[in-house]
Structures are given as C-alpha cells and as structure tokens.
Amino acid sequence: MNYSEKLQKIVSKNKSNVVIGLDTDLNKIPEYFLKYKDPVFEFNKKIIEITKKHVAGYKLNMAFYECLEEKGISALKQTLAAIPNDLLKICDAKRGDIDNTAEMYAVTYFDKYDFDAITLNAYMGKDSIAPFLKRKDKVVFILALTSNSGHTDFQKLNIGSKYLYEEIIEKSLSWSKDNNVGFVFGANHTEEINNFTSSNPDVPLLIPGIGAQSNDLKNLISNLHSNSFVINSSRGIIYSAEKNYNSNEFEPAVRLSIMNLKNDINKYKKENSLHNQST
Amino acid sequence: MNYSEKLQKIVSKNKSNVVIGLDTDLNKIPEYFLKYKDPVFEFNKKIIEITKKHVAGYKLNMAFYECLEEKGISALKQTLAAIPNDLLKICDAKRGDIDNTAEMYAVTYFDKYDFDAITLNAYMGKDSIAPFLKRKDKVVFILALTSNSGHTDFQKLNIGSKYLYEEIIEKSLSWSKDNNVGFVFGANHTEEINNFTSSNPDVPLLIPGIGAQSNDLKNLISNLHSNSFVINSSRGIIYSAEKNYNSNEFEPAVRLSIMNLKNDINKYKKENSLHNQST
Numbered sequence: 408m409n410y411s412e413k414l415q416k417i418v419s420k421n422k423s424n425v426v427i428g429l430d431t432d433l434n435k436i437p438e439y440f441l442k443y444k445d446p447v448f449e450f451n452k453k454i455i456e457i458t459k460k461h462v463a464g465y466k467l468n469m470a471f472y473e474c475l476e477e478k479g480i481s482a483l484k485q486t487l488a489a490i491p492n493d494l495l496k497i498c499d500a501k502r503g504d505i506d507n508t509a510e511m512y513a514v515t516y517f518d519k520y521d522f523d524a525i526t527l528n529a530y531m532g533k534d535s536i537a538p539f540l541k542r543k544d545k546v547v548f549i550l551a552l553t554s555n556s557g558h559t560d561f562q563k564l565n566i567g568s569k570y571l572y573e574e575i576i577e578k579s580l581s582w583s584k585d586n587n588v589g590f591v592f593g594a595n596h597t598e599e600i601n602n603f604t605s606s607n608p609d610v611p612l613l614i615p616g617i618g619a620q621s622n623d624l625k626n627l628i629s630n631l632h633s634n635s636f637v638i639n640s641s642r643g644i645i646y647s648a649e650k651n652y653n654s655n656e657f658e659p660a661v662r663l664s665i666m667n668l669k670n671d672i673n674k675y676k677k678e679n680s681l682h683n684q685s686t
Numbered sequence: 687m688n689y690s691e692k693l694q695k696i697v698s699k700n701k702s703n704v705v706i707g708l709d710t711d712l713n714k715i716p717e718y719f720l721k722y723k724d725p726v727f728e729f730n731k732k733i734i735e736i737t738k739k740h741v742a743g744y745k746l747n748m749a750f751y752e753c754l755e756e757k758g759i760s761a762l763k764q765t766l767a768a769i770p771n772d773l774l775k776i777c778d779a780k781r782g783d784i785d786n787t788a789e790m791y792a793v794t795y796f797d798k799y800d801f802d803a804i805t806l807n808a809y810m811g812k813d814s815i816a817p818f819l820k821r822k823d824k825v826v827f828i829l830a831l832t833s834n835s836g837h838t839d840f841q842k843l844n845i846g847s848k849y850l851y852e853e854i855i856e857k858s859l860s861w862s863k864d865n866n867v868g869f870v871f872g873a874n875h876t877e878e879i880n881n882f883t884s885s886n887p888d889v890p891l892l893i894p895g896i897g898a899q900s901n902d903l904k905n906l907i908s909n910l911h912s913n914s915f916v917i918n919s920s921r922g923i924i925y926s927a928e929k930n931y932n933s934n935e936f937e938p939a940v941r942l943s944i945m946n947l948k949n950d951i952n953k954y955k956k957e958n959s960l961h962n963q964s965t
Contacts, residue, residue: 430787470783470790476763476798477756484755501783503807504749505834508709511749519755528782528807530829532836550809555784557811560857564845571843571850578839 410495410523410546410611411586411635417463417493423669424676426497427458428615428641429486430468433475436645437652447475447482452489454645457658458665464495464523466613466639487520495637496522497613501550503528503535510538517542524548526591526613529575533582543585546611551576551603554593554616576603580610589613594627594638601630612636617643617668624668628675640668689774689802689825689890690865690914696742696772702948703955705776706737707894707920708765709747712754715924716931726754726761731768733924736937737944743774743802745892745918766799774916775801776892780829782807782814789817796821803827805870805892808854812861822864825890830855830882833872833895855882859889868892873906873917880909891915896922896947903947907954919947 408416418424429451433441436450443449455465467486472479490496498516502509502525516522517539524546529536539547551572552562562572569577579588589611592600604612612633617624617640627638647664648657687695697703708730712720715729722728734744746765751758769775777795781788781804795801796818803825808815818826830851831841841851848856858867868890871879883891891912896903896919906917926943927936 432790468783468787470781470787470794474790474794474798477759480756480759501807502749502780504747504780505832508747508749511711511753515749515753519753528780528809530807530809530840531832531834532839532841534834534836553784553810555810555813557813560811561809561850561854562811564850564853566843566845566850571840571845574843575840 409544425462426464426466426637426639428466430641448485451486457661461665461669466497468499498522498525506534513538540583546587546589548589548613551590552596597630604632608634615639688823704741705743705745705916705918707745709920727764730765736940740944740948745776747778777801777804785813792817819862825866825868827868827892830869831875876909883911894918
C-alpha cells in the first residue's frame with residue numbers, strides 16, 4: 408500500500424487530517440513523566456494512546472531525538488513501534504545531500520525505521536532527492552514555502568516570472584511519475600496554497616504552522632483544494648497540559664486539544680464542501 | 687579560541703589544509719575491523735592515529751552514524767573523543783529548520799558534541815541559521831555551490847543579475863559580524879571559487895569534491911585566494927586500502943594517500959605564492 412492509499416484509508420477511518428508533531432522536549436513535558444527510565448518514550452506512548460483514534464498520523468522531528476544521543480534513538484524506535492500500523496509516520500528531518508549520502512539517509516529513515524514520508528530540502532538538486540524517490544511507496548515532502556519569518560529571504564525571490572519556491576515545485580514534480588513528491592507549505596501562506604492546490608489537488612501536502620505558530624484555521628481550510636493533505640500541530644497539542652499536571656489532568660487536556668482541532672478542521676471542510684473529496 | 691584562530695594554528699603546526707571525511711561504511715572498510723565490537727570507532731581511531739599529524743581536522747558525515755542507530759551515536763561520540771583537541775571537528779549535517787528546532791540542533795552539535803563547525807542549508811532563511819551564529823566561536827558552512835551534478839537545478843538560477851548561490855552568500859554574510867559564516871564550494875567550481883575568494887579571502891571555506899569525486903587539485907589551488915580554507919577528502923583517503931588488506935597493509939596505504947594529498951596541496955600553494963598567507 409503506498410502513501411496516498413494509506414492516507415485515504417486513515418482519513419476515512421479516523422475522520423481526521425491531523426498529524427501530531429512529537430517534538431518532545433524534556434523541559435516542557437509534565438514533570439511526572441521524569442520519574443520514568445525513558446520519559447520521552449513514556450510521554451509519546453501516552454500521547455499516542457490518547458490521540459490515535461483522532462489523527463491521521465504522527466510527525467517526529469529528528470532534532471528532538473538527536474539531542475538525547477543514544478537514548479533519543481532508543482526513544483525514537485520505541486515510539487515508532489508504538490504507533491499503530493495504519494497511521495502515518497512522517498520523519499521531519501529536512502535532509503538534502505549528495506547521492507551516496509542521500510542513499511544512506513533513505514536506508515535509515517525509509518528502510519530501517521519504515522517511515523512513510525520524510526521532509527527534504529531540494530537545494531542540492533535532483534540527485535539529492537532521487538534515492539528517496541526510488542522507494543515508490545514512500546513520499547518526500549520537499550520544502551516549498553515555510554511558515555517561519557525567514558521564508559522571505561530566499562523562497563520568494565524572483566526567478567524570471569516565478570518565485571524560487573514555484574521553480575522548486577515545478578522541477579521536483581518532474582522528477583517522479585509515481586505521485587511520491589509532495590510539499591511543505593506553512594499554514595500562513597493561504598493564497599499560495601489556494602493557487603497550488605487548485606491545479607494540483609492530488610499532490611501530497613504537509614502543512615505545519617497552526618497551533619503554537621497560530622494561524623487562522625478557517626481561512627486555511629477555505630483555501631485548501633487538496634485531496635491529500637495533512638495538517639501538523641506539535642506544541643499546540645502535546646503541550647496543552649501544564650508542567651505540573653498529574654496524569655488525571657494531562658489526559659483530558661490533550662484529548663480536548665486534539666478533538667477541538669479535528670472537529671474544527673472537519674467543520675470547515677464541510678463548510679467548504681471539501682468533505683466528500685478528502686474522506 | 688575561535689574557529690579561525692584554531693584553523694590558523696593547526697595549519698601552521700601540521701602544514702596541512704586537509705580535513706578527512708570520516709564517512710565510515712561497514713561495507714567498505716577492511717574486513718579485519720569487523721571482528722571488533724565497534725568496527726566504525728576502531729576504524730576511525732586507526733585513521734586518526736595514522737593521519738593526525740598531517741591534517742587540519744576531520745569532517746563527520748552524520749548520515750553514516752545515524753544509519754547505525756544507537757551504535758552509530760556511540761561510535762560518533764567515541765570518535766570525537768579520539769580527535770586531538772587542536773584539530774578541527776566539522777559536523778556535516780546540512781541541517782536547516784525553524785528557530786526552536788535549529789536551536790535544538792545547535793545544542794546537540796555545538797554545545798554537547800563540541801563540533802567547531804557545521805554544514806547548514808539556508809533555504810529557510812535567517813531565523814534557521816541564527817541559533818548557530820549565537821555560538822560565536824563556532825562556524826557555520828552554508829551550502830553555496832555544491833560539487834554534485836544537481837547543483838545546476840537551483841543553485842545557478844538567475845536572480846536578477848546574480849545566481850541564487852551568490853544571493854545566499856551575500857545575504858548570509860550580512861547575518862553576522864563575527865566572521866563565523868562560511869561556505870561550502872565544490873572543488874569543481876574553480877572559476878566561482880576564484881571570484882569569491884578574490885574579494886573574500888578571510889571567509890571560512892569548506893571544499894569537498896576532490897578524491898572520489900576527482901577534480902584537478904592544481905587547478906583548484908591556483909584559483910583559491912583564501913586564508914581560511916579546508917579541503918575535504920573522504921573516500922580518497924579512508925578507502926585507499928582494499929577490503930582484504932590486513933593491518934600491516936592498511937596503514938601504509940592510508941599514510942601514502944594523506945601524505946600525497948597534503949604534499950600536493952602544499953606544492954601547489956607554494957607555486958601560487960599562497961603559502962605565506964595560509965600558514
């Protein structure tokens with residue numbers, strides 16, 4: 408089963424286009440987790456337990472695992488094993504390197520860890536992306552227009568009559584015929600999302616930047632003409648509980664956040680008659 | 687002591703601008719290393735032992751360590767500990783992410799592992815680089831013009847009268863006044879290296895792409911007007927021994943490769959009267 412089929416199946420089953428970003432930071436999780444031998448894994452396991460019927464999958468940001476050295480890799484592997492098989496596992500790594508190095512990354516994140524998708528940076532061109540594209544059931548999310556303020560520095564430079572990010576999209580779509588090239592668009596770029604999805608409704612999209620980077624969800628959904636999108640929320644869900652919460656307070660806080668986000672997205676999708684296309 | 691001071695000191699002591707890329711691959715190292723509990727570390731330790739008086743430092747490509755999961759992180763940490771303090775440790779990671787993630791990477795690679803420099807991808811703009819630049823004694827090597835064939839896809843796109851890589855260089859140099867922004871130029875781009883170093887002799891450069899990616903070393907050096915460069919060779923040095931070599935055959939093969947490269951660079955530097963500027 409390839410990425411798109413897996414996505415359609417889980418969106419249909421869980422009625423949710425949300426992926427939760429497990430950017431788990433020991434300094435931010437409720438203190439009661441710190442008593443465990445592996446607090447990051449225990450926290451993630453609990454988040455997965457609470458949310459797994461209300462999401463399309465999880466996105467794991469590698470920076471938060473690399474930071475914990477060997478223990479981080481162990482937490483990463485255990486977390487992946489705790490995610491039910493029918494949910495998406497997205498590796499947020501933003502890699503991009505020469506061919507033999509890109510192949511090593513593809514072996515690690517696609518073959519060994521069995522992620523369904525990975526975020527990549529295309530600055531080094533086709534041969535830096537090709538090893539990932541050979542794994543046809545997987546998807547690469549190439550950075551297009553990111554949510555941070557620095558997106559203005561290079562992504563919107565003019566290349567003739569196009570922006571740089573549009574040139575990257577156009578060229579990288581030509582690198583594969585397997586619909587396994589997708590893109591990252593920050594949730595704040597609603598006009599550009601509208602333009603892109605109007606003509607490319609089936610290209611996989613990963614949309615971060617709601618929640619902690621708060622953007623107008625209703626406005627986003629009304630501009631989103633996509634049959635293959637996931638919306639990521641990291642801090643907005645996993646840190647919805649305060650640090651001094653106990654387990655009885657933690658669970659309802661997280662449940663409330665994910666239910667609100669899921670339901671809001673579905674409400675706005677319905678308002679925009681997107682419902683039938685995406686579920 | 688900051689990066690530039692450390693570089694000048696070691697170049698002067700070891701008479702070498704070479705960094706060796708420890709892209710250590712279990713499938714390529716001499717088989718006798720495989721009997722050790724940690725073959726990657728044992729191989730790296732031996733390479734360091736043989737070469738440490740003939741190099742400016744070592745570059746570790748994260749892909750080759752991530753691929754080995756927990757064991758790779760352990761090998762990475764032990765390898766870093768085996769590198770003498772006066773030699774440069776360069777992290778080849780090509781990261782680039784939003785501010786809170788970039789901060790996590792900076793904590794990991796600069797604060798915890800104490801690398802002297804890291805390779806970064808600037809596509810996400812200033813805030814993705816800023817956390818690294820706060821560590822003023824360290825250097826970031828931003829991808830400018832890379833050695834792989836894919837460099838033509840985006841790096842040489844025209845932005846008005848400039849190439850994209852030139853725009854990246856110009857903008858990122860404006861982000862810091864501490865001479866801690868450097869660049870990656872592939873060794874094949876001799877004309878562009880000439881142009882850049884003629885007007886920016888003190889900006890740190892990391893030059894890969896000789897050796898396995900064979901380029902004309904003499905031509906490179908004659909175009910290099912830099913007081914702050916290192917030339918990386920990975921496969922050309924560490925795989926100069928065949929897989930079936932024993933320890934008595936391995937050491938002289940590696941020693942010969944590094945001495946040849948070091949001496950060739952010094953000979954060409956002398957021919958170009960660069961010698962006095964860089965040592």
